[in-house]
Amino acid sequence: MTTSVELDSIDLEILRLLQKDARITNKELASAVRVAPSTCLDRVARLRSTGVILGQTIRIDPERLGRPLDALIALRIQPHRRELCDPFAAHTLALPETRALYNLAGPDDFLVHVSTSGATDLHRLVLDEFASREEVSHINTTLIFQQWVGGPLLPPTAPR
DSSP, X not given: OOOOOOXXXXXXXXXXXXXXXXXXXXXXXXXXXXXXXXXXXXXXXXXXHTTSSOOOOOOOOGGGGTOOEEEEEEEEESSOOHHHHHHHHXXXXXXXXXXXXXXXXXXXXXXXXXXXXXXXXXXXXXXXXXXXXXXXXXXXXXXXXXXXXXXXXXXXXXXX
């Protein structure tokens, strides 16, 4: 079981601001949370070293890369065993269309978020990369019309 990290109101505000814009400069961040830049740098370093901040990412517009069709593909693996699930996950993560992969509890075992160039490419992906695998027993594909990103993610006890 993981343990929570003790965060004060300044830490929470740092997390809010970094989740909104990870490219904010330390000087701007320090000013926004009303601490000295050196203090802010130390706090961000502590948030990284304790594993609260895992890294930085960028968001890409898949349509600008020629992949305008997003879908969620729910899959069941039969029999559901590690020696089948691990290679399936590795195969799925190696596909250039894969945006995210989730291992689930419930009727489906995996949920894959993919971006493809269109319906024909999605159909090829489902048939050639998933349905052709012996361990895949069920597939359900759902198109994504629009997506919103939530956040910022803060501890359940943080003031809103």
